[in-house]
Amino acid sequence: MKLNKKVVESMTVTSAMLVMTTITAFGSSTEESISRKIERTALNKNGTAGVIHELYNDDTGVLSENNILMADIEKVQKDIVGNGSEDSLDTISGVAEIGELAAEAVTNAEISDVPAETEDVQETVTEVAQLSAEEQEWEKRVMANVEEDMNIRTAPDENSEVAGKFYRGDVAEVVSTDAGWTQIVSGNVTGYVKNDYLVYGMEANELANEVCSVYATVNTDGLRLRSEPSEEAEIVTTANAGEKLKVDKEVETDGNWVAVHTSDATAYVSAEYVGVELNLGTALNSEEVAAKEAKEAEAKAAEEGKKPAVAASTDEVTLLGALIQCEAGSGSYEGMVAVGAVVMNRVRSGGYPGSISGVIYQGGQFPPALNGSVANVMAGGVRGACLQAAREAIGGRDNTNGALSFRSAASGAAGTVIGANVFF
Numbered sequence: 001m002k003l004n005k006k007v008v009e010s011m012t013v014t015s016a017m018l019v020m021t022t023i024t025a026f027g028s029s030t031e032e033s034i035s036r037k038i039e040r041t042a043l044n045k046n047g048t049a050g051v052i053h054e055l056y057n058d059d060t061g062v063l064s065e066n067n068i069l070m071a072d073i074e075k076v077q078k079d080i081v082g083n084g085s086e087d088s089l090d091t092i093s094g095v096a097e098i099g100e101l102a103a104e105a106v107t108n109a110e111i112s113d114v115p116a117e118t119e120d121v122q123e124t125v126t127e128v129a130q131l132s133a134e135e136q137e138w139e140k141r142v143m144a145n146v147e148e149d150m151n152i153r154t155a156p157d158e159n160s161e162v163a164g165k166f167y168r169g170d171v172a173e174v175v176s177t178d179a180g181w182t183q184i185v186s187g188n189v190t191g192y193v194k195n196d197y198l199v200y201g202m203e204a205n206e207l208a209n210e211v212c213s214v215y216a217t218v219n220t221d222g223l224r225l226r227s228e229p230s231e232e233a234e235i236v237t238t239a240n241a242g243e244k245l246k247v248d249k250e251v252e253t254d255g256n257w258v259a260v261h262t263s264d265a266t267a268y269v270s271a272e273y274v275g276v277e278l279n280l281g282t283a284l285n286s287e288e289v290a291a292k293e294a295k296e297a298e299a300k301a302a303e304e305g306k307k308p309a310v311a312a313s314t315d316e317v318t319l320l321g322a323l324i325q326c327e328a329g330s331g332s333y334e335g336m337v338a339v340g341a342v343v344m345n346r347v348r349s350g351g352y353p354g355s356i357s358g359v360i361y362q363g364g365q366f367p368p369a370l371n372g373s374v375a376n377v378m379a380g381g382v383r384g385a386c387l388q389a390a391r392e393a394i395g396g397r398d399n400t401n402g403a404l405s406f407r408s409a410a411s412g413a414a415g416t417v418i419g420a421n422v423f424f
Contacts, residue, residue, distance in 0.1 A: 143208060
């Protein structure tokens, strides 16, 4: 049986009694002064109460105070003066060892059943299961059990000012819980939320695992994503330190591999080179909510003005990603998307070949494709960010205003500068 996370306040008396009991047997070889002291010790449900009861039996007065098991324990201190006998000194040395062993035994002992005066005390004593590390982590956490979001108020009153919003998938720390309301701290907001829409502790943990994404953060450069959970499997792409890969929660592995999402399939990475954790959100204060909603409105407007997506195979996504890596891989993400957008604008234009591969390998257009650099990148694995930029461009995103060409920004050509290139 495991011990609870709290400990009994006083345990040293156990070894002290063992030592003094042994010394009493050598009364003729020592002189002693005795002092006695009665102390009340809280045994409660969280300590090694069974050990104490075993040792003291009727020498302790056991009683219940506010559902906590208490004991009146007589502590005896004896000052021992040896008479110079070597045997006596050896005996005292041996007794010291016994005391140390007894103390160690008490420290390592597991709790046993303790007789209780009342049924309530008995229940308290027997509830000793130690919280796991995960349970301890979630003991004071709470999540919003809602479809979208709920308001956080500045006071436990539905008519009070809104301090922010608590979204589905967000986690908060509990400050206090009263009738109907819980005060929480999450992100940059502190306030009150209705208990009716919350789940606590391990229930919150279960909800988090159900609704939150899981990400694997790469901790090494050049991590290979493979088509199967095997070092012999085909390399799909590579990822560098710091990149976050979305875990495919539907795929079970043996623990040595982690299944992650790619553009249109599942790939596998070695668990040794990633850190896996829930993507827990935090609440937003009023200013952050306003900024979030403005960004969503902007994204919606951009989505409505997007060009139609182009159907593309995995090979075409990888090819475009490789070109992006060669042309803009050392620059900003927006610069990567822009290179992909130029290729897709040409595919849609009617004035260039009508396929991604046809545009990329058209004579005299993209030097990295013609000198073998693109092929080398594909063989070694395309970076995740470049693949994502390729997918966005194929999906219709164009941040170049329809540009069909680009050059180095250092060329001085007129156009829209994005990253290290100018687009026109």
